[in-house]
Amino acid sequence: MTILVTGAGGQVGRELVMRAGRRALVGLDRSQLDITDAGAVAAALSARRVRLVVNAAAWTAVDRAESEPNASWSVNRAGPAVLAAACAAVTVPLLHISTDYVFDGRSAVPYDEASAVAPLGVYGRSKWAGEQAIRDALPDRHVILRVAWVFGAHGGNFVRTMLRLGQEREALSVVADQYGAPTHAGAVATALLSIADRYGTEAALPWGTYHLSGTPVTTWHGFAESIFAEACATGLLARAPLVHPIPTEAYPLPAPRPANSAFDCTLIRARFGIEPPPWMAGLREVLNTWKRTS
Template identity: 50%
Template sequence: MKYLITGANGQVGSQLVAQLQGKAKILATTSQTLDITNKHAVWQTVRDFRPNIIINAAAYTAVDKAESESDLAFAINELGAKHLAQAANEIRAAILHISTDYVFDGKGETPYRETDPVAPQNVYGKSKLAGEIAVQAACPRHIILRTAWVFNEHGNNFVKTMLRLGASRDSLGVVADQFGAPTYAGDIAAALIHIAEKIISKQSNQFGVYHFSGSPYVSWHDFASEIFAQAHAQNVLAQIPVLNAITTADYPTPASRPANSRLDCGKIQANFGIETSDWRKALLDLKDYV
């Protein structure tokens, strides 16, 4: 089986490469080796390699910067996704595309289902929604996997930021009125590979939009508290800094953040047998994060 993976040096992409190594033929690309905004480059690569599955883990993810770089965000998140989906459709491959909780407005009181109305509140979310629409239109054999609060041993993420700040500050404030579910990138990769294998073996043709995130739901403040507790217990931090709960209004950012990022993951469990991941287990070896 052959996989084309974009964004192979990102949080999810690097995990996909690691987990597929030795199990399948992989063409792992980065923005340096494949510019997905270049239609000719994408189509040439796909025609030459002829993958069974394309996993698009490439994305513009600088949420605040996107407010001033909307053209670039849309070029990568919409146009790039469209090129990959069109090329997949031409060779009868399936495309698995990663999206985000930011397609919702975050004003709901319950976890979002796949069928709930979308209403992104910032440029990043709008560009990712545009990418979803482009993929759906270009390739019927698609899986769109929305996830949230991704973290990993590598790359920029909340866990690594907290460990860095915790080592240099006696106290810090963390937002306590935004709720969601941290999601370990390795578990996202495993879910995507599981779905891909079902598609390749023709055990499933249940294409469409799915939600996958970790559990349990927490606030950013709760998440930080658990990170520090684990870091101290594992001797990664000598002492736990004082953690102050602040509001979204106390920490203004160029892009608005959803207050509710909780995703309902019942559909992926029902259709593919994939359980939500316990993000706490991914914090049990924090020395790899520093």
């Protein structure tokens, strides 16, 4: 079964390619396949006799999306629409990744798949529209996996930023009133590959929308303290900086963030046997990778 991965140069895309093992998986980065180009997408599907598509491509510059909404809408809404239409034309399923930013974060309890969406910014609205485009074009042949707070060894993310700041400064301030669960890009890739494998053996899946994030829930401040402790233990940092907790208002950004991004991951566990991955293990894996290559 040939699996096509789009956005293969991104955090999750690269992990999908690296974890493919013996699967027939073709990863194409943006320079090789633009998901908004309908002709190129159709050609990529037919030329390789693709049996399943995983879309790891997205516009993830959350703050820039506020000033460049067209770019966000093009990649996050039009792109999935193009992919879903191409998949529908050749009866191929689409596994797609979405985000906690479809929620406003005002819930006091973890969000499940039935929770009402209310995106706060351009990125979240464009990702929600992308989800809807897939449900419309490919109603009975998609899995939408919403993830949150993704970090990995490749690409820009919170762990990389914290490590750089920790090397430059003796103290820094980090937001302590936004709650969520960091999710290792490798664990997202592993989950998607196991869903793909199940399709390979059963030729069907419990289609629909699922939540997956790491465990346990923390804050950005809590995550930063763990990053510095582990970076010291790994030898990437000589000394942990002081991490002052601050409220969201003290660190204004162009795009509003959900205050609560915690996911209820019951459904993916029940239907696919996929457990929320402990983020500490993923963090250690990333830091050890950087240590080996530093």
